[in-house]
Amino acid sequence: MAEENTAPTVGVALLGMGTVGREVLRILGEAEQDFTARIGGRLEVRGVAVSDLTKPRDGVDAALLTDDALSLVKRDDIDLVIEVIGGIDYPRTVVLAALKAGKSVVTANKALVAAHADELSEAADSSGADLFFEAAVAAAIPVVGPLRRSLAGDKVNQVMGIVNGTTNFILDAMDKRGASYDEMLAEATELGYAEADPSADVDGYDAASKAAILASLAFHSPVTSDDVHCEGIRDITAEDISAAKAAGCTVKLLAICERLVDESGAESISARVYPTLVPLSHPLASVSESFNAIFVVAEYAGRLMFYGNGAGGAPTASAVLGDVVAAARNVVHGGRAPGMSTYANLPIADxxxxxxxxxxxxxxxxxxxxxxxxxxxxxxxxxxxxxxxxxxxxxxxxxxxxxxxxxxxxxxxxxxxxxxxxxxxxxxxxxxxxxx
Amino acid sequence: MAEENTAPTVGVALLGMGTVGREVLRILGEAEQDFTARIGGRLEVRGVAVSDLTKPRDGVDAALLTDDALSLVKRDDIDLVIEVIGGIDYPRTVVLAALKAGKSVVTANKALVAAHADELSEAADSSGADLFFEAAVAAAIPVVGPLRRSLAGDKVNQVMGIVNGTTNFILDAMDKRGASYDEMLAEATELGYAEADPSADVDGYDAASKAAILASLAFHSPVTSDDVHCEGIRDITAEDISAAKAAGCTVKLLAICERLVDESGAESISARVYPTLVPLSHPLASVSESFNAIFVVAEYAGRLMFYGNGAGGAPTASAVLGDVVAAARNVVHGGRAPGMSTYANLPIADxxxxxxxxxxxxxxxxxxxxxxxxxxxxxxxxxxxxxxxxxxxxxxxxxxxxxxxxxxxxxxxxxxxxxxxxxxxxxxxxxxxxxx
CATH class of the missing domain: 3.30.70.260 (ACT domain)
Known part of the structure; x- marks a missing residue:
């Protein structure tokens, strides 16, 4: 306890109290002493930004609540910002303000990172803040870290992943039960896997954001969601699934990031999302229900696969909090993680x-x-x-x-x-x- | 090119010119500009230590060769040491000397880390050097990084892995072909998967070293290979394999690290290696040939799996070089990765x-x-x-x-x-x- 009281304190602002925000708060409370030991300093949540102050928020000191995220992140007693709001324009404004003020940011917001990575990382670079987003791709499955860090001495040639749990649930259920797309979408909605407006999932936009982030990390080049060719799964029929079976395959919505090399040796990037037939012998074929998996082919490492829960409050919070520990360590001990690396600057292939x-x-x-x-x-x-x-x-x-x-x-x-x-x-x- | 010449230079000592050492040199040569861009500084190999100076060494400037590793790592122009010698006592002396002199060390040596992590990390902590060893467990599969970094905000309850390719090759071949242990060991030796003296693999010692490292990282506690209960696969018969099949299982040599909780809530660690029956429905059951996979159960992240090449020159070099980039970045930009975290200090269960x-x-x-x-x-x-x-x-x-x-x-x-x-x-x- 003595140690805890003398340890330096890191002031945290939490933006958003949805499923992920609530899990983050719960885990920070449950494992306080572990966080202190792992960081070498104490995390203190000093403000929680919500959009609606009148809504009851269990387990949060009402004095911490504010609906003014922008003022919160600029406060002198805030060192680290956790952004789990969602959306693009508003969090962009707030995250940029935080980074410019030198506050490190941990975000789970794939749409934001996929649209504005360049601008955000420039702001982080110029103020020396950290910008982390492990949770933005496949939640708790470590893939941003491995691409940024573990494979930094290798040359990644392909990243191919099941990065959307909702569509994998639907396609897997169609495959196993011979049901139609509409039936399985209805079931996914009932089970809470799909949103009332399922477009971000079933039209592939969510996967496209993740493909942009993965391609950018894998190929050290700027890639935004606009660069990703995107097709969803609405048109996949029970007949398509049975035709896939006849061909020894199953249908998966894949995010595919590839390094292309033309005859002259010039390299370019393809990032695309569409439903594909995957041979049953391929490791991705057996990824069932709402699980995610990312398959990586690197020049020296060969074939790697990362598998796990790609969504959900606790898994996403796990990824967020791994980043929080790293960012908080840097606040306490100094140092900074490498920024986005886009030196290769490869063009997007036609x-x-x-x-x-x-x-x-x-x-x-x-x-x-x-x-x-x-x-x-x-x-x-x-x-x-x-x-x-x-x-x-x-x-x-x-x-x-x-x-x-x-x-x-x-x-x-x-x-x-x-x-x-x-x-x-x-x-x-x-x-x-x-x-x- | 101009950028390259003005970039700061990181002096590298390579210890060992076996399969991994040669691959490290080859890749450093092939991808020089990528390393410079990713590090923000140039890597320069300034010395290569070998045990036998009379042996011809293709592709290495003879002037770089030395048989005095200890003097090499202490040289003022060396900032970073790559240790791929193998063995325990000699590399321990050299790595300790390097760390004490403030030189960051990247090692692929599981036996060394499993035996002396405490002593090594103490030396690193006191001089402020980095000590990295991603390649020590499952080569190119990022698992040290994910446990140290990505799961730093979670509570790992179990790590269960196929971490020895040789024994997996033998057991998989016994399963698929109904052959005997002796026949498949002979084939593994012929194919170069098994050493002339296969004991480190088939008696489980190699896996036990990795289990110690994994348990130590997963549970933030000191665990050495002596703490690991270890049984090998020599006694597994074709009859055992067919009995396993009859039970809907296959036999795998697993490294198992578990957090145990007794009735009073007191926690302890079990780290053990032995052949086990694994149900065919479990993701580890389908890991074939010499592939490795590590299955992690964490409190919030849930079930994760990491899969890939767990051995071989290029995959091991990939892991080594990922660490080299991180260590070299810290040499150039300042900062230091978190040291070994053993604050939880859980006892080893009986x-x-x-x-x-x-x-x-x-x-x-x-x-x-x-x-x-x-x-x-x-x-x-x-x-x-x-x-x-x-x-x-x-x-x-x-x-x-x-x-x-x-x-x-x-x-x-x-x-x-x-x-x-x-x-x-x-x-x-x-x-x-x-x-x-």
Whole structure:
């Protein structure tokens, strides 16, 4: 106790009292002595910013509450700011003000970091404050730290992850139960996995923010969410899932960050989010329910995977508090973590030049010559076919083509040409395949 | 280029030119500009210590070679020491001298860290140098960093890992091919996975060193390899593996670090290495070949897993170089990473009090009443039976009992009593079960 009282104190401002904010406060209270020992100083929460002061807040001294986050973070007795508000514009203003005032910031806000990493890290660099955001990607799964720190002596070539628990829950349930997207979305909403407006999850925007952050860290280059090609899972049908099974695959919404190298050796970055067929033998295929996993391929380390809870109050708070310990240690002992490293400054590749494989599912006329017409359409667009499966279908024949690697642009022109063929009644779905 | 020439320089001493040392040099050469950009300073290898100066060393300036590591690390132009020699006593002397002289040390030497972490970190603390050892556990898989840093705001309750690639290769091959231990050890030796003297691997000592390091980090307490209960895989037979299969399991050599809590709430640490039955549904069961994986259960983060290459020149060099970047950044910019944190100082639990489940495989007389005798022997020793399987066997009947959780001490006395029964011809094997 004596030690605790003489230890230096770090003044903390907590912004936001949602699920994560409440967990942060609870854990800070429960494990106070551990934090003091690990930091070499005592954390003291000196202000809690909320949007609505009239709402009852259990377990928080009412004197700490304020609805003026901006004034709070500038106070002299605040050394460290924890931002768990969400949104972009308001937290941006507050976090920038805090960093400019030399206060270290720990944020769980992926949208903010994905949109404004450059500006925020510039503010942190100029004042010497720390900016940490482990919780912004896959909550408690350490991936920001490993990319920033552990792999700092390696060359990362690919990061491929299941980084959205809601969509993984939906796709996994569709796969295991043969249910439709709408049924499983309804269940996810009922269970609290999906928001009332599920767009950020099911349209891939949440994953796209994380892809931007991962690509930026992996390739030491500035990447924002605007640089990420993003497609969601709304159009995935039970029929797509069973077609995936027939191909020995499952469907996952992946965030994919790749280092591309052209013939001249010039490097660029592809960051993209879309539903993909993943072979069952791939480690990502067995990531079930709302779990997250990030698969990394590095030049020297080889294949790595990080797996765990990618969301939820306690796991997110765990990641936030790991950063809080690091930031508080620096407040007490001096020193600063490396800032965002964007020296490589690689350009974003044109999405049309990204190469992957495709699972193309068509309904075609059931007559001789159709397969030849379809095959020559692929060939004319320089897309090479790997496997073909044809079966009877109520509306004609069903033809499923899996291609070799081809450029997005070539695939797009192939599909345009297929749609113009009389032989092709419709192109039911085109889903990419990754992970082999 | 101009930037490179004006950047501050960090003088590096490399100790050891084995597989890892050569990879470290190669990568430092290949990615020089990346290291400079990530560090904000240039790494310059100013000396390479080897034991035999007469051996040809490709790709190293002969003027850098020395067989006097101790003098090298004390030189004024050395800021950072990379130790990849192996062994304990000699590197201990050299690393201590380096740390006392204020030189930061990056080591891949698990045996050294597991035996002398206390002494080494004390030396580092008193001179303000950094001591890093990510490569000492599971090579390129970031696990030291996540435990030290990412989970610093959490409470780790269990770390369970496959941390030895050689034994995992042998056990996995025995499982997949139904081969014997001796056959697969011979193959592992031929493939270069196992040393000519395989004892460090197959007797579990290598895993025990890693268990000590993991337990120490996870529980913020001093744990050395002497504190680890260690059993190897030499006695695992093809029959054990098929019995495991019959129980829906596979056999893995696990390093297990657990926080134990007694009825009074007092905490202690169990660190142990032994072959165990792991249910096929557990993520560790599917870790094949020579891959490593570490499974962590934390109070708030929940279940996490880290997977990848746990050995080999390039993966180990990747981990070493991640640490080199961090240490060199601190040399250039000031600051220091947190030292070993042992404030919790939890005692090591008596192995007899550790509780787990057991798979007991016996040959018994094939006559009425035997099962009752066996069952009452378990009951008399307060070991509760979960399942029993009896089948015909050439030498009598085979009886396989799987228990509920029981203390090691109770199990031991049960087995002693079983051996004294006339009804029990022999207790073929007792293998623990973990991971449910």
């Amino acid at each position: 999405f049309g030049e990204v190469r992957t494989r495709y699972h193309v599912d068509m309904t075609v006329q059931d007559r001789p010559g159709v397969l030849a017409e379809v095959a020559s359409t692929f060939a004319a667009n320089t897309v090479s076919i790997k496997t073909v499966r044809q079966e009877e279908h109520s509306e004609g024949a069903r033809l499923v083509v899996i291609t070799h690697h081809a450029a997005e642009r070539a695939l797009e022109s192939t599909v345009d040409a297929l749609k113009k063929l009389d032989a092709v009644k419709n192109v039911r779905s085109v889903i990419r395949m990754e992970g082999n | 192995f007899g009090e550790v509780r787990t489940r057991y798979h007991v495989d016996m040959t018994v007389q094939d006559r009425p009443g035997v099962l009752a005798e066996v069952a009452s022997t378990f009951a008399a020793n307060t070991v509760s039976i979960k399942t029993v399987r009896q089948e015909e066997h050439s030498e009598g009947a085979r009886l396989v009992v799987i228990t509920h959780h029981a203390a090691e001490r109770a199990l031991e006395s049960t087995v002693d009593a079983l051996k004294k029964l006339d009804a029990v011809k022999n207790v073929r094997s007792v293998i623990r079960m973990e991971g449910n």
